[in-house]
Amino acid sequence: MPRETQAEENFTLDRCPACGRMRYLNHDMEFRVSTICYHAICTVCIRNNFHQGPSKCPIMSCGKTLRTKDFKKAWFQDLGVQREVDIRRRVATVFNKVEDDFQDLDSYNAYLEDVECLTDDLVNGDDDKKKLAELKLQQWEAEHRAEIERNRRLANESEATRRKRMAAEEALAQQRRELEIQEEAEEKLQERKFREEMLDSLQQGEQGKANETVSKILLKKRGQHKKDVALDAAGAPALSIRGLVDKKRTATVLDDGPYDPFMGLDLLPTRVDVSRERLAQYDNDTLKKVKMDDAWKAGGYSAEEYLSRALFEAFAGLGVFVDEEMGERGVSTQGAAQAAATGATGGRMDID
Structure with a gap:
């Protein structure tokens, strides 16, 4: 077993691969x-090996020079996952373009594919691929340092805006909750007050005052309803955020729609109608039995598919004239044979 694999296994088993101490x-x-x-x-080995400065990795097969600042706490128990996460985070800080930086979606998708291929070479590639991918990453970072910093600053501003x-x-x-409360x-309070006024007026026998109290309640409810409708229509004008994108002024984004592998190519026959309504008019004893028996449908058999295929095969060759095509082929073949026999060609060809 390689030392790296053994080290990861020991880490999984809570045993330090350098000193052998167990949790x-x-x-x-x-x-x-x-x-x-x-x-x-373990932290004890880090303190004993690197407290005086850089030193080699305690793992026998490694031999890389490390420092105390190079060690960090692992978020994942699987060190392979931890390494991939760190690499992807590093690549994302360098290749930090967004979709708005490209003219169309295809260019942005091609950019994402290139970044993913580079990341895969860094994570899963062999030594040559890793060196080449690392060189590309460093070269891109050196050539686009200002652009990377600008995109990082814009991302931080977007996060702050969010x-x-x-x-x-x-x-x-x-x-709104406080206002509702x-x-x-x-x-x-108003209902209690109106209820008391109504009871007092009924006890005193003042019918006119009771009717007036009921009218006040109805007017209050109508006014509250109009107020709620106005608030819903107007929104909350007192609170606004500066710097947000005005969706009304933003240009309309064209939707490409779902992916079509045929690029809009219509594969339906043009010489015969194979729509569902037209296929329903074709009928014979066999098709009638198939349509009425669920045992045929359970296996996936479709009478419409059978009719469509039969009609397509019947009408597919109507636009092909074999005699004319054979005549054209004969003319070209005879011309080639005559040219070969006489040596007359349209151009001159030298043979070494």
Whole structure:
């Protein structure tokens, strides 16, 4: 078993591959993973081997020079997954273009495919592919450093804008909840007041005052309904966020629609109608039995498919005239034979 595989297995079993200490006997034992060679060793070995400066990896088969800052806590128990995540994060910081940087979607998809191929070479490629991919990555980073920094800054600004929008939405929701609670309390107070006034008027026998109280309640409900409708239509004009994209002014994005492998090519026959309505008019005893018996349909047999294939095969050769094609072929063949016999050609050919 290779030393790297054994080291990963020991890490899975909570055993340090450098000193052999086990977590079972040392409950405060912690592991750190090197970002250079991705070997996991305990913090005691890191402190003993690298406290005075750079040193070689404690794993016998590695031999790479490491420093204390090269070790970090692993998020994944599988070190292969941890390595791939770190590589993808590094590649994403260098190739950080977005769809808006390209003229069309095809160019953006081609860019993503190239980035994924480069990432796959860094993760799963052999030594030659890894060196070539690393060289491409460093070259791209050196040539597009300013552009990478600009895209990173724009991404941070977009994230800040998203956080501001979420905070504004939460504040607006909290404001609406407080307003609803306040309106509910006022409504309960008014209902209690109107109920007391109505009871007092009924006890005193004042029919006119009771009718007036009922009219007030109805008017209040109508006014509240109109107020709710107006609020829903107007929205919340008091709260606004600067810097957001105005969707009304944004250009309409054309939707390419679903992917069509035939690129819009119509494969339906043109000499015969094979629509479902037309196929339903064809009938014979065999097809009638097939349409009425569910045992045929259970196996996937389709009478419409049979009719479509039969009609296509019947009408497929009507536009082909064999005699004319054979005549044209004979003319070309005779001309070639005559030219070969006489040596008369349209051009001169030298043979070495």
